[in-house]
Amino acid sequence: MTTSTTSAAVEVTAVHRRYGGSNGFEAVRGVSFDVRRGELFALLGTNGAGKTSTMELVAGFSRPQRGTVRVLGHDAFAERPAVRPRLGIMLQEGGFPADLTVAETATMWAGTLTDARPVAEALDLVDLAHRSAVRVRQLSGGERRRLDLALAVLGRPEVLLLDEPTTGLDPESRRNAWQMIRNLLADGATVLLTTHYLHEAQELADRLAIMHQGTIVAAGSPAEIVAGHPARIVFRLPDGAGLEALPMLPGLRADSDDAGPGRAVTIRTDALQHTLTELLLWARRHDVELAALEARPASLEEAFLAVADDENPAEARG
Incomplete structure:
Protein backbone atom coordinates (compact mmCIF):
# COMPACT_ATOMS: atom_id res chain seq x y z
CA MET A 1 0.00 0.00 0.00
CA THR A 2 1.37 3.43 -0.84
CA THR A 3 1.70 6.06 1.85
CA SER A 4 0.75 9.71 1.63
CA THR A 5 3.04 12.13 3.41
CA THR A 6 0.53 14.97 3.14
CA SER A 7 -2.59 13.42 4.62
CA ALA A 8 -1.40 10.47 6.70
CA ALA A 9 -1.50 10.64 10.49
CA VAL A 10 0.20 7.22 10.69
CA GLU A 11 2.71 5.92 8.14
CA VAL A 12 4.00 2.36 8.45
CA THR A 13 6.55 1.47 5.78
CA ALA A 14 8.04 -2.00 5.24
CA VAL A 15 8.33 -2.75 8.96
CA HIS A 16 9.69 -5.96 10.44
CA ARG A 17 9.50 -7.05 14.06
CA ARG A 18 11.27 -10.11 15.41
CA TYR A 19 11.24 -11.67 18.86
CA GLY A 20 14.14 -13.72 20.23
CA GLY A 21 17.10 -12.38 18.30
CA SER A 22 18.20 -12.92 14.72
CA ASN A 23 16.99 -16.52 14.69
CA GLY A 24 13.78 -15.82 16.58
CA PHE A 25 10.17 -15.51 15.49
CA GLU A 26 9.39 -12.80 12.96
CA ALA A 27 5.92 -11.55 13.92
CA VAL A 28 5.74 -8.69 11.39
CA ARG A 29 7.21 -9.18 7.92
CA GLY A 30 7.37 -6.12 5.68
CA VAL A 31 4.05 -4.51 6.61
CA SER A 32 3.11 -1.17 5.03
CA PHE A 33 -0.04 0.94 5.40
CA ASP A 34 -1.09 4.47 6.18
CA VAL A 35 -3.91 5.92 8.24
CA ARG A 36 -5.27 9.17 6.86
CA ARG A 37 -6.17 12.01 9.17
CA GLY A 38 -9.74 11.78 10.41
CA GLU A 39 -10.36 8.18 9.32
CA LEU A 40 -10.73 4.86 11.11
CA PHE A 41 -8.38 2.16 9.84
CA ALA A 42 -8.94 -1.39 11.10
CA LEU A 43 -6.36 -4.17 11.31
CA LEU A 44 -7.92 -7.62 11.09
CA GLY A 45 -6.24 -10.98 11.23
CA THR A 46 -6.11 -14.46 12.61
CA ASN A 47 -4.60 -15.10 16.06
CA GLY A 48 -0.86 -14.52 15.82
CA ALA A 49 -1.15 -12.60 12.56
CA GLY A 50 0.92 -9.70 13.93
CA LYS A 51 -1.79 -7.13 14.66
CA THR A 52 -0.80 -6.34 18.26
CA SER A 53 2.91 -6.37 17.40
CA THR A 54 2.22 -3.83 14.66
CA MET A 55 0.10 -1.73 17.02
CA GLU A 56 2.93 -1.67 19.58
CA LEU A 57 5.31 -0.36 16.92
CA VAL A 58 2.88 2.45 16.10
CA ALA A 59 2.60 3.24 19.82
CA GLY A 60 6.39 3.61 19.96
CA PHE A 61 6.91 0.89 22.54
CA SER A 62 9.75 -0.58 20.49
CA ARG A 63 11.75 0.12 17.36
CA PRO A 64 11.20 -2.06 14.27
CA GLN A 65 14.19 -4.15 13.19
CA ARG A 66 13.64 -2.76 9.70
CA GLY A 67 11.34 -0.17 8.18
CA THR A 68 9.90 3.06 9.56
CA VAL A 69 6.88 4.10 11.63
CA ARG A 70 5.84 7.75 11.70
CA VAL A 71 2.99 9.22 13.72
CA LEU A 72 1.91 12.81 13.13
CA GLY A 73 5.14 13.36 11.20
CA HIS A 74 7.45 12.02 13.93
CA ASP A 75 9.41 8.80 14.32
CA ALA A 76 7.13 6.80 16.64
CA PHE A 77 10.03 5.43 18.72
CA ALA A 78 12.87 7.96 18.49
CA GLU A 79 10.59 10.98 18.91
CA ARG A 80 8.08 9.41 21.27
CA PRO A 81 8.11 12.38 23.72
CA ALA A 82 6.74 14.56 20.90
CA VAL A 83 4.11 11.99 19.93
CA ARG A 84 2.92 10.64 23.27
CA PRO A 85 0.89 13.71 24.43
CA ARG A 86 -1.11 13.55 21.19
CA LEU A 87 -1.73 9.80 21.35
CA GLY A 88 -4.42 7.77 23.12
CA ILE A 89 -3.67 4.08 23.65
CA MET A 90 -5.94 1.23 24.70
CA LEU A 91 -4.12 -2.07 25.01
CA GLN A 92 -5.60 -5.53 25.52
CA GLU A 93 -4.66 -5.42 29.22
CA GLY A 94 -4.86 -2.25 31.30
CA GLY A 95 -3.05 -3.40 34.45
CA PHE A 96 -4.68 -0.92 36.86
CA PRO A 97 -4.06 -1.02 40.64
CA ALA A 98 -6.88 -3.19 41.99
CA ASP A 99 -7.39 -1.18 45.19
CA LEU A 100 -8.04 2.18 43.53
CA THR A 101 -11.57 3.23 42.67
CA VAL A 102 -12.61 3.97 39.11
CA ALA A 103 -12.51 7.73 39.77
CA GLU A 104 -9.12 7.50 41.52
CA THR A 105 -7.67 5.52 38.62
CA ALA A 106 -8.90 8.07 36.09
CA THR A 107 -7.69 10.98 38.24
CA MET A 108 -4.25 9.39 38.56
CA TRP A 109 -4.05 8.95 34.79
CA ALA A 110 -5.27 12.49 34.16
CA GLY A 111 -2.33 13.75 36.24
CA THR A 112 0.07 12.44 33.58
CA LEU A 113 -1.65 14.37 30.77
CA THR A 114 -1.25 17.98 29.68
CA ASP A 115 -4.85 18.63 28.59
CA ALA A 116 -7.06 16.03 30.20
CA ARG A 117 -10.81 16.25 29.86
CA PRO A 118 -12.71 16.21 33.19
CA VAL A 119 -12.71 12.75 34.77
CA ALA A 120 -16.48 12.78 35.19
CA GLU A 121 -16.89 13.54 31.48
CA ALA A 122 -14.61 10.68 30.44
CA LEU A 123 -16.41 8.20 32.70
CA ASP A 124 -19.77 9.38 31.43
CA LEU A 125 -18.64 8.78 27.82
CA VAL A 126 -18.27 5.06 28.59
CA ASP A 127 -21.23 4.81 30.97
CA LEU A 128 -19.12 4.31 34.09
CA ALA A 129 -20.08 7.43 36.04
CA HIS A 130 -22.36 5.40 38.31
CA ARG A 131 -19.42 3.11 39.14
CA SER A 132 -16.92 5.87 39.96
CA ALA A 133 -16.64 4.88 43.66
CA VAL A 134 -16.22 1.15 42.95
CA ARG A 135 -12.76 -0.39 43.29
CA VAL A 136 -11.18 -1.72 40.09
CA ARG A 137 -11.02 -5.27 41.47
CA GLN A 138 -14.82 -5.25 41.79
CA LEU A 139 -15.43 -4.38 38.15
CA SER A 140 -16.58 -6.95 35.64
CA GLY A 141 -14.36 -7.72 32.64
CA GLY A 142 -16.55 -5.58 30.41
CA GLU A 143 -16.44 -2.67 32.86
CA ARG A 144 -12.65 -2.84 32.94
CA ARG A 145 -12.58 -2.58 29.14
CA ARG A 146 -14.80 0.49 29.38
CA LEU A 147 -12.39 1.99 31.93
CA ASP A 148 -9.52 1.24 29.51
CA LEU A 149 -11.43 3.14 26.84
CA ALA A 150 -12.15 6.08 29.16
CA LEU A 151 -8.44 6.49 29.92
CA ALA A 152 -7.53 6.23 26.24
CA VAL A 153 -9.72 9.23 25.40
CA LEU A 154 -8.99 11.18 28.59
CA GLY A 155 -6.24 13.24 26.96
CA ARG A 156 -8.30 14.33 23.92
CA PRO A 157 -5.95 12.42 21.57
CA GLU A 158 -5.40 13.32 17.94
CA VAL A 159 -4.58 9.68 17.19
CA LEU A 160 -6.31 6.86 19.07
CA LEU A 161 -4.89 3.32 19.08
CA LEU A 162 -7.49 0.74 20.11
CA ASP A 163 -6.40 -2.90 20.48
CA GLU A 164 -9.51 -5.12 20.65
CA PRO A 165 -11.52 -2.30 22.34
CA THR A 166 -14.89 -4.06 22.68
CA THR A 167 -13.78 -7.54 23.74
CA GLY A 168 -15.90 -8.61 26.69
CA LEU A 169 -18.54 -5.92 26.23
CA ASP A 170 -22.21 -6.78 26.10
CA PRO A 171 -24.07 -5.80 22.90
CA GLU A 172 -25.44 -2.55 24.33
CA SER A 173 -22.04 -1.45 25.65
CA ARG A 174 -20.46 -2.36 22.30
CA ARG A 175 -22.97 -0.19 20.43
CA ASN A 176 -22.31 2.66 22.88
CA ALA A 177 -18.56 2.30 22.31
CA TRP A 178 -19.10 2.42 18.55
CA GLN A 179 -21.08 5.63 18.90
CA MET A 180 -18.40 7.20 21.08
CA ILE A 181 -15.75 6.29 18.49
CA ARG A 182 -17.91 7.80 15.73
CA ASN A 183 -18.24 11.00 17.78
CA LEU A 184 -14.46 11.18 18.22
CA LEU A 185 -13.99 10.74 14.46
CA ALA A 186 -16.53 13.48 13.82
CA ASP A 187 -14.45 15.74 16.08
CA GLY A 188 -11.37 15.10 13.94
CA ALA A 189 -9.62 12.22 15.72
CA THR A 190 -7.81 9.50 13.77
CA VAL A 191 -8.30 5.89 14.90
CA LEU A 192 -6.24 2.75 14.32
CA LEU A 193 -8.18 -0.25 15.61
CA THR A 194 -7.62 -3.99 15.83
CA THR A 195 -10.63 -6.23 16.26
CA HIS A 196 -11.83 -9.81 15.95
CA TYR A 197 -15.40 -8.60 15.43
CA LEU A 198 -15.80 -8.41 11.67
CA HIS A 199 -19.16 -6.65 11.97
CA GLU A 200 -17.39 -3.99 14.05
CA ALA A 201 -14.86 -3.39 11.29
CA GLN A 202 -17.60 -3.28 8.65
CA GLU A 203 -19.59 -0.79 10.75
CA LEU A 204 -16.73 1.56 11.64
CA ALA A 205 -13.82 1.29 9.22
CA ASP A 206 -13.19 3.65 6.33
CA ARG A 207 -10.42 1.30 5.24
CA LEU A 208 -8.93 -1.90 6.61
CA ALA A 209 -6.16 -4.42 6.15
CA ILE A 210 -6.27 -8.15 6.76
CA MET A 211 -3.07 -9.61 8.19
CA HIS A 212 -1.99 -13.24 8.02
CA GLN A 213 1.31 -14.74 9.12
CA GLY A 214 2.88 -11.32 9.65
CA THR A 215 1.96 -9.80 6.28
CA ILE A 216 -0.91 -7.78 4.83
CA VAL A 217 -2.76 -9.96 2.35
CA ALA A 218 -5.70 -7.68 1.53
CA ALA A 219 -6.27 -3.95 1.97
CA GLY A 220 -8.84 -1.35 0.96
CA SER A 221 -12.31 -0.22 1.92
CA PRO A 222 -14.69 -2.89 3.27
CA ALA A 223 -16.56 -2.77 -0.06
CA GLU A 224 -13.33 -3.25 -2.03
CA ILE A 225 -12.29 -6.20 0.11
CA VAL A 226 -15.68 -7.87 -0.25
CA ALA A 227 -15.89 -7.22 -4.01
CA GLY A 228 -13.25 -9.83 -4.70
CA HIS A 229 -15.43 -12.66 -3.36
CA ALA A 298 -20.31 -11.65 -0.16
CA SER A 299 -19.53 -10.50 3.37
CA LEU A 300 -16.39 -9.35 5.12
CA GLU A 301 -16.56 -12.58 7.11
CA GLU A 302 -16.27 -14.63 3.92
CA ALA A 303 -13.32 -12.54 2.75
CA PHE A 304 -11.64 -12.98 6.12
CA LEU A 305 -12.23 -16.73 6.22
CA ALA A 306 -10.81 -17.08 2.71
CA VAL A 307 -7.62 -15.49 4.01
CA ALA A 308 -7.59 -17.59 7.17
CA ASP A 309 -7.95 -20.79 5.12
CA ASP A 310 -5.04 -19.90 2.83
CA GLU A 311 -1.80 -21.28 4.24
CA ASN A 312 0.38 -19.50 1.67
CA PRO A 313 -1.27 -16.14 0.96
CA ALA A 314 0.21 -13.86 -1.63
CA GLU A 315 0.46 -10.31 -0.41
CA ALA A 316 -2.02 -7.95 -2.02
CA ARG A 317 -1.36 -4.25 -1.89
CA GLY A 318 -4.25 -1.83 -2.00
Missing part, protein backbone atom coordinates in the same frame (compact mmCIF):
# COMPACT_ATOMS: atom_id res chain seq x y z
CA PRO A 230 -18.50 -14.30 -4.90
CA ALA A 231 -22.10 -13.83 -3.83
CA ARG A 232 -24.07 -16.81 -2.57
CA ILE A 233 -27.49 -18.28 -3.34
CA VAL A 234 -28.75 -20.95 -0.95
CA PHE A 235 -31.92 -23.09 -1.11
CA ARG A 236 -33.19 -26.61 -0.50
CA LEU A 237 -33.98 -29.15 -3.16
CA PRO A 238 -37.70 -29.96 -3.53
CA ASP A 239 -39.03 -33.46 -3.01
CA GLY A 240 -38.41 -35.66 -6.00
CA ALA A 241 -35.57 -33.55 -7.38
CA GLY A 242 -31.87 -34.25 -7.21
CA LEU A 243 -28.99 -31.98 -8.05
CA GLU A 244 -29.02 -33.23 -11.63
CA ALA A 245 -32.48 -31.69 -12.15
CA LEU A 246 -31.18 -28.16 -11.72
CA PRO A 247 -30.04 -25.98 -14.63
CA MET A 248 -26.33 -25.84 -15.40
CA LEU A 249 -25.21 -22.81 -13.39
CA PRO A 250 -21.60 -21.87 -12.60
CA GLY A 251 -20.65 -22.48 -8.98
CA LEU A 252 -23.47 -24.93 -8.31
CA ARG A 253 -22.80 -27.50 -5.59
CA ALA A 254 -24.58 -29.45 -2.85
CA ASP A 255 -23.58 -28.79 0.75
CA SER A 256 -23.11 -32.53 1.36
CA ASP A 257 -22.33 -35.67 -0.58
CA ASP A 258 -26.00 -36.58 -0.40
CA ALA A 259 -27.66 -34.29 -2.95
CA GLY A 260 -31.08 -35.82 -2.49
CA PRO A 261 -34.40 -34.06 -1.80
CA GLY A 262 -34.32 -31.57 1.03
CA ARG A 263 -30.55 -31.13 0.94
CA ALA A 264 -29.10 -27.64 1.04
CA VAL A 265 -27.69 -26.36 -2.25
CA THR A 266 -25.29 -23.43 -2.63
CA ILE A 267 -24.45 -21.46 -5.75
CA ARG A 268 -21.49 -19.09 -5.62
CA THR A 269 -21.51 -16.47 -8.34
CA ASP A 270 -19.87 -13.24 -9.43
CA ALA A 271 -23.09 -12.27 -11.23
CA LEU A 272 -25.73 -12.51 -8.52
CA GLN A 273 -28.63 -10.91 -10.40
CA HIS A 274 -28.11 -12.92 -13.59
CA THR A 275 -27.65 -16.25 -11.79
CA LEU A 276 -30.64 -15.70 -9.51
CA THR A 277 -32.80 -14.73 -12.49
CA GLU A 278 -31.84 -17.92 -14.35
CA LEU A 279 -32.59 -20.04 -11.29
CA LEU A 280 -36.00 -18.45 -10.70
CA LEU A 281 -36.98 -18.72 -14.37
CA TRP A 282 -36.08 -22.42 -14.25
CA ALA A 283 -38.15 -22.88 -11.10
CA ARG A 284 -41.17 -21.15 -12.68
CA ARG A 285 -40.95 -23.20 -15.88
CA HIS A 286 -40.88 -26.43 -13.88
CA ASP A 287 -43.36 -25.30 -11.21
CA VAL A 288 -40.75 -25.89 -8.48
CA GLU A 289 -40.71 -24.19 -5.09
CA LEU A 290 -37.19 -23.49 -3.83
CA ALA A 291 -37.49 -23.82 -0.06
CA ALA A 292 -35.49 -21.53 2.26
CA LEU A 293 -34.25 -19.51 -0.72
CA GLU A 294 -31.71 -16.89 0.25
CA ALA A 295 -29.50 -14.71 -1.93
CA ARG A 296 -26.84 -12.48 -0.45
CA PRO A 297 -23.68 -10.70 -1.55
Whole structure:
Protein backbone atom coordinates (compact mmCIF):
# COMPACT_ATOMS: atom_id res chain seq x y z
CA MET A 1 0.00 0.00 0.00
CA THR A 2 1.37 3.43 -0.84
CA THR A 3 1.70 6.06 1.85
CA SER A 4 0.75 9.71 1.63
CA THR A 5 3.04 12.13 3.41
CA THR A 6 0.53 14.97 3.14
CA SER A 7 -2.59 13.42 4.62
CA ALA A 8 -1.40 10.47 6.70
CA ALA A 9 -1.50 10.64 10.49
CA VAL A 10 0.20 7.22 10.69
CA GLU A 11 2.71 5.92 8.14
CA VAL A 12 4.00 2.36 8.45
CA THR A 13 6.55 1.47 5.78
CA ALA A 14 8.04 -2.00 5.24
CA VAL A 15 8.33 -2.75 8.96
CA HIS A 16 9.69 -5.96 10.44
CA ARG A 17 9.50 -7.05 14.06
CA ARG A 18 11.27 -10.11 15.41
CA TYR A 19 11.24 -11.67 18.86
CA GLY A 20 14.14 -13.72 20.23
CA GLY A 21 17.10 -12.38 18.30
CA SER A 22 18.20 -12.92 14.72
CA ASN A 23 16.99 -16.52 14.69
CA GLY A 24 13.78 -15.82 16.58
CA PHE A 25 10.17 -15.51 15.49
CA GLU A 26 9.39 -12.80 12.96
CA ALA A 27 5.92 -11.55 13.92
CA VAL A 28 5.74 -8.69 11.39
CA ARG A 29 7.21 -9.18 7.92
CA GLY A 30 7.37 -6.12 5.68
CA VAL A 31 4.05 -4.51 6.61
CA SER A 32 3.11 -1.17 5.03
CA PHE A 33 -0.04 0.94 5.40
CA ASP A 34 -1.09 4.47 6.18
CA VAL A 35 -3.91 5.92 8.24
CA ARG A 36 -5.27 9.17 6.86
CA ARG A 37 -6.17 12.01 9.17
CA GLY A 38 -9.74 11.78 10.41
CA GLU A 39 -10.36 8.18 9.32
CA LEU A 40 -10.73 4.86 11.11
CA PHE A 41 -8.38 2.16 9.84
CA ALA A 42 -8.94 -1.39 11.10
CA LEU A 43 -6.36 -4.17 11.31
CA LEU A 44 -7.92 -7.62 11.09
CA GLY A 45 -6.24 -10.98 11.23
CA THR A 46 -6.11 -14.46 12.61
CA ASN A 47 -4.60 -15.10 16.06
CA GLY A 48 -0.86 -14.52 15.82
CA ALA A 49 -1.15 -12.60 12.56
CA GLY A 50 0.92 -9.70 13.93
CA LYS A 51 -1.79 -7.13 14.66
CA THR A 52 -0.80 -6.34 18.26
CA SER A 53 2.91 -6.37 17.40
CA THR A 54 2.22 -3.83 14.66
CA MET A 55 0.10 -1.73 17.02
CA GLU A 56 2.93 -1.67 19.58
CA LEU A 57 5.31 -0.36 16.92
CA VAL A 58 2.88 2.45 16.10
CA ALA A 59 2.60 3.24 19.82
CA GLY A 60 6.39 3.61 19.96
CA PHE A 61 6.91 0.89 22.54
CA SER A 62 9.75 -0.58 20.49
CA ARG A 63 11.75 0.12 17.36
CA PRO A 64 11.20 -2.06 14.27
CA GLN A 65 14.19 -4.15 13.19
CA ARG A 66 13.64 -2.76 9.70
CA GLY A 67 11.34 -0.17 8.18
CA THR A 68 9.90 3.06 9.56
CA VAL A 69 6.88 4.10 11.63
CA ARG A 70 5.84 7.75 11.70
CA VAL A 71 2.99 9.22 13.72
CA LEU A 72 1.91 12.81 13.13
CA GLY A 73 5.14 13.36 11.20
CA HIS A 74 7.45 12.02 13.93
CA ASP A 75 9.41 8.80 14.32
CA ALA A 76 7.13 6.80 16.64
CA PHE A 77 10.03 5.43 18.72
CA ALA A 78 12.87 7.96 18.49
CA GLU A 79 10.59 10.98 18.91
CA ARG A 80 8.08 9.41 21.27
CA PRO A 81 8.11 12.38 23.72
CA ALA A 82 6.74 14.56 20.90
CA VAL A 83 4.11 11.99 19.93
CA ARG A 84 2.92 10.64 23.27
CA PRO A 85 0.89 13.71 24.43
CA ARG A 86 -1.11 13.55 21.19
CA LEU A 87 -1.73 9.80 21.35
CA GLY A 88 -4.42 7.77 23.12
CA ILE A 89 -3.67 4.08 23.65
CA MET A 90 -5.94 1.23 24.70
CA LEU A 91 -4.12 -2.07 25.01
CA GLN A 92 -5.60 -5.53 25.52
CA GLU A 93 -4.66 -5.42 29.22
CA GLY A 94 -4.86 -2.25 31.30
CA GLY A 95 -3.05 -3.40 34.45
CA PHE A 96 -4.68 -0.92 36.86
CA PRO A 97 -4.06 -1.02 40.64
CA ALA A 98 -6.88 -3.19 41.99
CA ASP A 99 -7.39 -1.18 45.19
CA LEU A 100 -8.04 2.18 43.53
CA THR A 101 -11.57 3.23 42.67
CA VAL A 102 -12.61 3.97 39.11
CA ALA A 103 -12.51 7.73 39.77
CA GLU A 104 -9.12 7.50 41.52
CA THR A 105 -7.67 5.52 38.62
CA ALA A 106 -8.90 8.07 36.09
CA THR A 107 -7.69 10.98 38.24
CA MET A 108 -4.25 9.39 38.56
CA TRP A 109 -4.05 8.95 34.79
CA ALA A 110 -5.27 12.49 34.16
CA GLY A 111 -2.33 13.75 36.24
CA THR A 112 0.07 12.44 33.58
CA LEU A 113 -1.65 14.37 30.77
CA THR A 114 -1.25 17.98 29.68
CA ASP A 115 -4.85 18.63 28.59
CA ALA A 116 -7.06 16.03 30.20
CA ARG A 117 -10.81 16.25 29.86
CA PRO A 118 -12.71 16.21 33.19
CA VAL A 119 -12.71 12.75 34.77
CA ALA A 120 -16.48 12.78 35.19
CA GLU A 121 -16.89 13.54 31.48
CA ALA A 122 -14.61 10.68 30.44
CA LEU A 123 -16.41 8.20 32.70
CA ASP A 124 -19.77 9.38 31.43
CA LEU A 125 -18.64 8.78 27.82
CA VAL A 126 -18.27 5.06 28.59
CA ASP A 127 -21.23 4.81 30.97
CA LEU A 128 -19.12 4.31 34.09
CA ALA A 129 -20.08 7.43 36.04
CA HIS A 130 -22.36 5.40 38.31
CA ARG A 131 -19.42 3.11 39.14
CA SER A 132 -16.92 5.87 39.96
CA ALA A 133 -16.64 4.88 43.66
CA VAL A 134 -16.22 1.15 42.95
CA ARG A 135 -12.76 -0.39 43.29
CA VAL A 136 -11.18 -1.72 40.09
CA ARG A 137 -11.02 -5.27 41.47
CA GLN A 138 -14.82 -5.25 41.79
CA LEU A 139 -15.43 -4.38 38.15
CA SER A 140 -16.58 -6.95 35.64
CA GLY A 141 -14.36 -7.72 32.64
CA GLY A 142 -16.55 -5.58 30.41
CA GLU A 143 -16.44 -2.67 32.86
CA ARG A 144 -12.65 -2.84 32.94
CA ARG A 145 -12.58 -2.58 29.14
CA ARG A 146 -14.80 0.49 29.38
CA LEU A 147 -12.39 1.99 31.93
CA ASP A 148 -9.52 1.24 29.51
CA LEU A 149 -11.43 3.14 26.84
CA ALA A 150 -12.15 6.08 29.16
CA LEU A 151 -8.44 6.49 29.92
CA ALA A 152 -7.53 6.23 26.24
CA VAL A 153 -9.72 9.23 25.40
CA LEU A 154 -8.99 11.18 28.59
CA GLY A 155 -6.24 13.24 26.96
CA ARG A 156 -8.30 14.33 23.92
CA PRO A 157 -5.95 12.42 21.57
CA GLU A 158 -5.40 13.32 17.94
CA VAL A 159 -4.58 9.68 17.19
CA LEU A 160 -6.31 6.86 19.07
CA LEU A 161 -4.89 3.32 19.08
CA LEU A 162 -7.49 0.74 20.11
CA ASP A 163 -6.40 -2.90 20.48
CA GLU A 164 -9.51 -5.12 20.65
CA PRO A 165 -11.52 -2.30 22.34
CA THR A 166 -14.89 -4.06 22.68
CA THR A 167 -13.78 -7.54 23.74
CA GLY A 168 -15.90 -8.61 26.69
CA LEU A 169 -18.54 -5.92 26.23
CA ASP A 170 -22.21 -6.78 26.10
CA PRO A 171 -24.07 -5.80 22.90
CA GLU A 172 -25.44 -2.55 24.33
CA SER A 173 -22.04 -1.45 25.65
CA ARG A 174 -20.46 -2.36 22.30
CA ARG A 175 -22.97 -0.19 20.43
CA ASN A 176 -22.31 2.66 22.88
CA ALA A 177 -18.56 2.30 22.31
CA TRP A 178 -19.10 2.42 18.55
CA GLN A 179 -21.08 5.63 18.90
CA MET A 180 -18.40 7.20 21.08
CA ILE A 181 -15.75 6.29 18.49
CA ARG A 182 -17.91 7.80 15.73
CA ASN A 183 -18.24 11.00 17.78
CA LEU A 184 -14.46 11.18 18.22
CA LEU A 185 -13.99 10.74 14.46
CA ALA A 186 -16.53 13.48 13.82
CA ASP A 187 -14.45 15.74 16.08
CA GLY A 188 -11.37 15.10 13.94
CA ALA A 189 -9.62 12.22 15.72
CA THR A 190 -7.81 9.50 13.77
CA VAL A 191 -8.30 5.89 14.90
CA LEU A 192 -6.24 2.75 14.32
CA LEU A 193 -8.18 -0.25 15.61
CA THR A 194 -7.62 -3.99 15.83
CA THR A 195 -10.63 -6.23 16.26
CA HIS A 196 -11.83 -9.81 15.95
CA TYR A 197 -15.40 -8.60 15.43
CA LEU A 198 -15.80 -8.41 11.67
CA HIS A 199 -19.16 -6.65 11.97
CA GLU A 200 -17.39 -3.99 14.05
CA ALA A 201 -14.86 -3.39 11.29
CA GLN A 202 -17.60 -3.28 8.65
CA GLU A 203 -19.59 -0.79 10.75
CA LEU A 204 -16.73 1.56 11.64
CA ALA A 205 -13.82 1.29 9.22
CA ASP A 206 -13.19 3.65 6.33
CA ARG A 207 -10.42 1.30 5.24
CA LEU A 208 -8.93 -1.90 6.61
CA ALA A 209 -6.16 -4.42 6.15
CA ILE A 210 -6.27 -8.15 6.76
CA MET A 211 -3.07 -9.61 8.19
CA HIS A 212 -1.99 -13.24 8.02
CA GLN A 213 1.31 -14.74 9.12
CA GLY A 214 2.88 -11.32 9.65
CA THR A 215 1.96 -9.80 6.28
CA ILE A 216 -0.91 -7.78 4.83
CA VAL A 217 -2.76 -9.96 2.35
CA ALA A 218 -5.70 -7.68 1.53
CA ALA A 219 -6.27 -3.95 1.97
CA GLY A 220 -8.84 -1.35 0.96
CA SER A 221 -12.31 -0.22 1.92
CA PRO A 222 -14.69 -2.89 3.27
CA ALA A 223 -16.56 -2.77 -0.06
CA GLU A 224 -13.33 -3.25 -2.03
CA ILE A 225 -12.29 -6.20 0.11
CA VAL A 226 -15.68 -7.87 -0.25
CA ALA A 227 -15.89 -7.22 -4.01
CA GLY A 228 -13.25 -9.83 -4.70
CA HIS A 229 -15.43 -12.66 -3.36
CA PRO A 230 -18.50 -14.30 -4.90
CA ALA A 231 -22.10 -13.83 -3.83
CA ARG A 232 -24.07 -16.81 -2.57
CA ILE A 233 -27.49 -18.28 -3.34
CA VAL A 234 -28.75 -20.95 -0.95
CA PHE A 235 -31.92 -23.09 -1.11
CA ARG A 236 -33.19 -26.61 -0.50
CA LEU A 237 -33.98 -29.15 -3.16
CA PRO A 238 -37.70 -29.96 -3.53
CA ASP A 239 -39.03 -33.46 -3.01
CA GLY A 240 -38.41 -35.66 -6.00
CA ALA A 241 -35.57 -33.55 -7.38
CA GLY A 242 -31.87 -34.25 -7.21
CA LEU A 243 -28.99 -31.98 -8.05
CA GLU A 244 -29.02 -33.23 -11.63
CA ALA A 245 -32.48 -31.69 -12.15
CA LEU A 246 -31.18 -28.16 -11.72
CA PRO A 247 -30.04 -25.98 -14.63
CA MET A 248 -26.33 -25.84 -15.40
CA LEU A 249 -25.21 -22.81 -13.39
CA PRO A 250 -21.60 -21.87 -12.60
CA GLY A 251 -20.65 -22.48 -8.98
CA LEU A 252 -23.47 -24.93 -8.31
CA ARG A 253 -22.80 -27.50 -5.59
CA ALA A 254 -24.58 -29.45 -2.85
CA ASP A 255 -23.58 -28.79 0.75
CA SER A 256 -23.11 -32.53 1.36
CA ASP A 257 -22.33 -35.67 -0.58
CA ASP A 258 -26.00 -36.58 -0.40
CA ALA A 259 -27.66 -34.29 -2.95
CA GLY A 260 -31.08 -35.82 -2.49
CA PRO A 261 -34.40 -34.06 -1.80
CA GLY A 262 -34.32 -31.57 1.03
CA ARG A 263 -30.55 -31.13 0.94
CA ALA A 264 -29.10 -27.64 1.04
CA VAL A 265 -27.69 -26.36 -2.25
CA THR A 266 -25.29 -23.43 -2.63
CA ILE A 267 -24.45 -21.46 -5.75
CA ARG A 268 -21.49 -19.09 -5.62
CA THR A 269 -21.51 -16.47 -8.34
CA ASP A 270 -19.87 -13.24 -9.43
CA ALA A 271 -23.09 -12.27 -11.23
CA LEU A 272 -25.73 -12.51 -8.52
CA GLN A 273 -28.63 -10.91 -10.40
CA HIS A 274 -28.11 -12.92 -13.59
CA THR A 275 -27.65 -16.25 -11.79
CA LEU A 276 -30.64 -15.70 -9.51
CA THR A 277 -32.80 -14.73 -12.49
CA GLU A 278 -31.84 -17.92 -14.35
CA LEU A 279 -32.59 -20.04 -11.29
CA LEU A 280 -36.00 -18.45 -10.70
CA LEU A 281 -36.98 -18.72 -14.37
CA TRP A 282 -36.08 -22.42 -14.25
CA ALA A 283 -38.15 -22.88 -11.10
CA ARG A 284 -41.17 -21.15 -12.68
CA ARG A 285 -40.95 -23.20 -15.88
CA HIS A 286 -40.88 -26.43 -13.88
CA ASP A 287 -43.36 -25.30 -11.21
CA VAL A 288 -40.75 -25.89 -8.48
CA GLU A 289 -40.71 -24.19 -5.09
CA LEU A 290 -37.19 -23.49 -3.83
CA ALA A 291 -37.49 -23.82 -0.06
CA ALA A 292 -35.49 -21.53 2.26
CA LEU A 293 -34.25 -19.51 -0.72
CA GLU A 294 -31.71 -16.89 0.25
CA ALA A 295 -29.50 -14.71 -1.93
CA ARG A 296 -26.84 -12.48 -0.45
CA PRO A 297 -23.68 -10.70 -1.55
CA ALA A 298 -20.31 -11.65 -0.16
CA SER A 299 -19.53 -10.50 3.37
CA LEU A 300 -16.39 -9.35 5.12
CA GLU A 301 -16.56 -12.58 7.11
CA GLU A 302 -16.27 -14.63 3.92
CA ALA A 303 -13.32 -12.54 2.75
CA PHE A 304 -11.64 -12.98 6.12
CA LEU A 305 -12.23 -16.73 6.22
CA ALA A 306 -10.81 -17.08 2.71
CA VAL A 307 -7.62 -15.49 4.01
CA ALA A 308 -7.59 -17.59 7.17
CA ASP A 309 -7.95 -20.79 5.12
CA ASP A 310 -5.04 -19.90 2.83
CA GLU A 311 -1.80 -21.28 4.24
CA ASN A 312 0.38 -19.50 1.67
CA PRO A 313 -1.27 -16.14 0.96
CA ALA A 314 0.21 -13.86 -1.63
CA GLU A 315 0.46 -10.31 -0.41
CA ALA A 316 -2.02 -7.95 -2.02
CA ARG A 317 -1.36 -4.25 -1.89
CA GLY A 318 -4.25 -1.83 -2.00
